[in-house]
Amino acid sequence: MKDNILFAKNFFKNPSRNASLVPSSNTLSKKLINGIDFDNINYIMELGPGTGVITQEIIKNMKTDSKLILVELENSYVDMLFNRYSSYSNIFVEKNTAENMFDILSKYEFPKLDIIISSLPILPEKNRTKLVNNILKADSQWGSVYRTITYMPFIFKKVYKNMGLELKERVISNFPPVWIRGKN
Numbered sequence: 001m002k003d004n005i006l007f008a009k010n011f012f013k014n015p016s017r018n019a020s021l022v023p024s025s026n027t028l029s030k031k032l033i034n035g036i037d038f039d040n041i042n043y044i045m046e047l048g049p050g051t052g053v054i055t056q057e058i059i060k061n062m063k064t065d066s067k068l069i070l071v072e073l074e075n076s077y078v079d080m081l082f083n084r085y086s087s088y089s090n091i092f093v094e095k096n097t098a099e100n101m102f103d104i105l106s107k108y109e110f111p112k113l114d115i116i117i118s119s120l121p122i123l124p125e126k127n128r129t130k131l132v133n134n135i136l137k138a139d140s141q142w143g144s145v146y147r148t149i150t151y152m153p154f155i156f157k158k159v160y161k162n163m164g165l166e167l168k169e170r171v172i173s174n175f176p177p178v179w180i181r182g183k184n
């Protein structure tokens with residue numbers, strides 16, 4: 001409940017950055033990582049974890065020796081996630097903007113990324129261009145799996161048309177309804 005209140009507060013503080021009034025549902029979190037072979041995943045990055053609903057699902061599924069970086073811009077979420085995960089030696093909370101993902105990888109000495117899981121809103125154009133280039137770079141270098149969500153499928157398709165993402169699933173039961181897209 002506390003998490004939901006914080007989430008709603010952040011929506012009113014910065015609607016375009018928070019993008020939704022409530023966190024993702026458990027059903028959506030499960031579907032977002034459905035079909036991913038976590039036995040072969042060692043290096044994971046989550047972009048825009050918020051209050052950590054999807055994070056919890058990732059942690060439930062990842063191997064105990066896999067490493068996870070959570071990249072979040074909003075201070076209140078960063079503090080919350082840091083309090084929750086600072087005792088884990090394989091989970092890192094990074095206050096940063098998502099498009100800096102390659103600098104962040106270097107900081108935590110990740111040799112590659114096996115998977116990038118995003119629930120970011122559609123970013124402003126400058127940030128978005130860098131993010132897209134970096135996700136495509138991760139794909140061409142390491143074949144990284146990418147999963148992302150959107151509440152605005154038509155705008156999303158238009159702005160990310162060069163990414164070659166496929167529709168994985170629609171989760172109509174989530175509020176707001178969500179389209180899951182991804183590659184690999």
Ligand SMILES: C[S@@+](CC[C@H](N)C(=O)[O-])C[C@H]1O[C@@H](n2cnc3c(N)ncnc32)[C@H](O)[C@@H]1O
Pocket residue numbers: 017018019020022023024047048049050051052053054071072073074077096097098099119120121123127
């Ligand atoms: C739609 S919410 C998703 C939150 C959570 N993952 C969930 O599914 O409930 C979007 C999240 O992305 C974060 N965010 C927005 N822009 C960001 C950026 N440029 N870099 C990192 N995080 C960002 C927001 O602060 C928020 O936590």
